[in-house]
Each structure stands twice: as structure tokens, then as C-alpha cells.
């Protein structure tokens with residue numbers, strides 16, 4: 001019977017059991033060691049498996065994605081459309097974040113004592129992130145562009161954080177394949193096409209352990225958040241509840257207003273069907289906090305359950321997982337203002353516009369890995385003149401917000417792929433009708 005449960009139900013069960021088990025471990029600390037030693041590794045293996053396949057998947061699917069588009073003019077059209085929607089949705093998400101943080105004013109709800117307490121507690125931890133961001137910032141204005149071009153593609157493929165370089169390389173190779181004579185490109189395309197299918201099969205294998213992996217991840221996460229003082233986690237989370245609720249509220253608006261509007265305006269897909277089809281990928285984004293790790297499943301769901309053609313999905317999704325992060329940009333906007341509020345700083349309109357601009361760029365530069373959004377937030381803060389040490393304030397709920405924002409990042413990518421596919425007449429209605437609930 002269990003075998004026949006849909007994947008998202010199995011993942012949900014895994015999460016719920018993991019949560020319960022994690023709580024149990026916090027109550028009975030003797031179990032914690034066992035959990036970390038013997039249960040956490042299942043989660044780690046699962047995530048490693050997904051990460052293992054991420055670079056080959058992006059490489060093969062984007063090369064095929066570009067090559068399959070067939071001609072440069074179509075590529076320009078689809079690429080233009082995709083980038084335009086990415087930018088518009090990113091700006092909308094930041095604006096929503098800035099609006100609700102201005103209304104809720106979570107920063108003003110933090111008592112003075114808690115604030116100093118938190119700053120002290122996390123200061124050393126924050127320092128590492130700031131150092132890194134400092135290095136990023138001290139380079140020239142065109143550095144992000146320079147960073148996109150790998151100086152050695154094999155090195156780039158050994159670092160999941162350098163996905164933008166892999167994306168760049170794959171697109172160039174794809175375009176070059178459109179420019180060489182057909183008899184030369186055909187075998188190369190066939191090779192990558194086959195490789196792509198093999199990779200997807202590997203993803204299916206990895207997904208077999210998804211529910212157990214998720215169980216291990218959530219259970220060990222609970223133990224790690226609690227540390228040696230179980231009440232600590234909850235106290236800190238409570239102190240930052242308002243801030244977290246603001247971030248989550250903004251993301252909810254994206255989910256229940258903006259994406260449905262986008263889908264309604266440009267596609268015929270039923271909004272509920274969209275979310276039903278995407279459930280497993282969203283849950284996985286939540287459990288892994290990594291859009292890159294979730295990418296294989298996002299692609300599978302969009303193609304095999306929402307009916308988006310491979311041509312569109314293999315172009316839009318790897319690109320989206322790397323540069324389109326609506327959840328992250330919203331989070332960065334809210335967090336910047338929250339920190340400013342908490343430190344008693346007033347933000348002018350021009351500072352707010354600066355946040356929109358820098359958060360858009362920061363989200364593009366954020367790698368689809370856990371915690372990357374927090375590092376890039378430092379750049380936003382510095383650009384507006386908010387003390388970067390303020391990230392110490394928001395470190396406590398970071399992990400949970402990372403989980404939620406990753407889920408939004410993934411939904412955003414999927415929504416854009418459905419929109420692009422609809423405008424290109426590339427949705428298979430039969431697949432959608434028959435497999436959306438699987």
C-alpha cells in the first residue's frame with residue numbers, strides 16, 4: 001500500500017515523522033548521538049546524491065535545451081521572454097517584501113535586551129559571512145560579469161556554487177551546435193540527449209530514498225537547532241517570530257496572488273493543478289534548502305506532470321535555478337529593512353530603491369545552495385549603508401526561512417517555465433490531464 005502512495009505524500013510522511021522523532025531526541029538527549037551518527041547520514045547521502053547529479057544535469061540539459069530550440073532567432077525570443085519574466089517577478093517580490101515590512105514593522109517589536117543579546121551571540125558567526133561578502137564587494141563593478149566566465153570549465157564543474165559558469169558554458173556550446181553543419185552537430189546532440197535521459201534515470205534512483213532522506217534531514221536539523229539548550233532554539237525563534245512571519249507572509253502573497261495571476265494571465269493551466277503537480281519538488285526544496293539539489297525533480301515534475309515540453313523546461317529551469325530567486329530576493333528586501341528598523345535607522349526612498357536594485361542583482365548572484373541568500377544579503381546591506389553585522393540579528397530563523405524561500409524559488413522557476421511554454425504552444429494537455437496528480 002505504502003508503495004502506491006504518491007511521492008509527495010511519502011515525503012510529507014517522512015517530514016512529519018522526522019519532526020516528531022527530532023522532538024523526541026530533544027526530550028531524550030541520549031537518542032541524539034544515535035540520530036546524528038546513524039540517521040543523519042541517510043539524509044546526507046540523499047542530498048549528496050542530488051548534488052552529485054546537479055552539474056551533469058545542468059550541463060546536459062542546457063546544451064540540449066539550447067540546441068533543440070533549433071535556431072538562433074527562436075533562442076533569442078525564448079531567452080528574452082524568460083529573462084524578462086525573471087526580472088519582473090523578482091522586482092515584484094522585492095516590492096511586496098518592502099511593502100509588508102513597512103506595514104508590519106517587525107524591527108520595532110524587538111526588545112532592546114534581546115537585540116544586544118542576539119548581536120553578541122551571533123557576532124562571530126556573522127563575521128565569516130561578512131568577510132566573504134567584503135571580498136565580493138571590493139572587486140570592480142563588472143566583476144559579476146567576469147565571474148560568469150569560467151577560466152577553466154573542468155574546475156567550474158567541480159563546484160556547485162559556480163553553477164552560473166556552467167550555465168554560461170552550456171549555453172555557448174548549445175549555440176555553437178546550432179552554428180556547425182548538421183552532420184557534425186547531430187551525433188553530439190544525440191550524445192547529450194542520451195546522457196540527459198541517463199541522468200534523469202539516476203535521479204529516479206536517488207528519489208527512491210527521498211522519504212527516508214527527508215526524515216533524516218529534518219530529525220537531525222531539529223537536534224542541531226536545539227544545540228545543548230533545548231529552550232534556546234525556541235526562545236530565539238519566538239523573539240524573531242514577527243520578522244519570520246513578515247518574510248513568510250510576503251512569500252505567501254507570491255504563492256497565492258502573484259503566481260496564480262501570472263498563470264491566469266498567460267496560461268490555461270488551473271492554478272491548483274500547478275501546485276498539485278509541483279508538490280514533491282516544493283517539499284523537496286523545503287527539506288533540502290537548495291534549488292540546485294531540487295532541480296532534477298523540478299524538471300521531472302514540470303515535464304512529466306505539467307506537460308511542459310522538454311525544449312522549454314531544459315532551457316528555463318536550469319537557468320531559473322541559478323538566477324531566478326523570488327523567495328531569496330523577497331527575503332533580502334525584508335531582512336535589510338528589518339535590520340535597519342531594529343537598529344533604529346531610517347531608510348529614505350532612494351535607499352529603498354537601492355535595495356530593490358541590489359537585491360535583484362544579489363538574488364541573481366545567489367547560488368542555489370543552503371544559506372547562500374544570507375551571504376549575498378551582506379552586499380545589499382552594505383550598498384544601503386546598514387551595518388552588515390546586523391545579519392547577526394536574523395541568524396536564528398535563517399535555516400527555516402531558507403527552507404521556505406527555496407520552496408518559493410522553485411515555484412517561481414516552475415511558473416515561468418509554464419508561462420514560457422504556454423506562449424510557445426509547448427504544453428502537452430494530455431500529460432497534464434493524466435499525470436498531474438501522480
Ligand code: ASP
Pocket residue numbers: 289290291292325327328366367368369370371372373374402405406409
Ligand atoms: N537556499 C536558496 C536556494 O537554493 C538560496 C538562498 O539561500 O536563498 O534556492
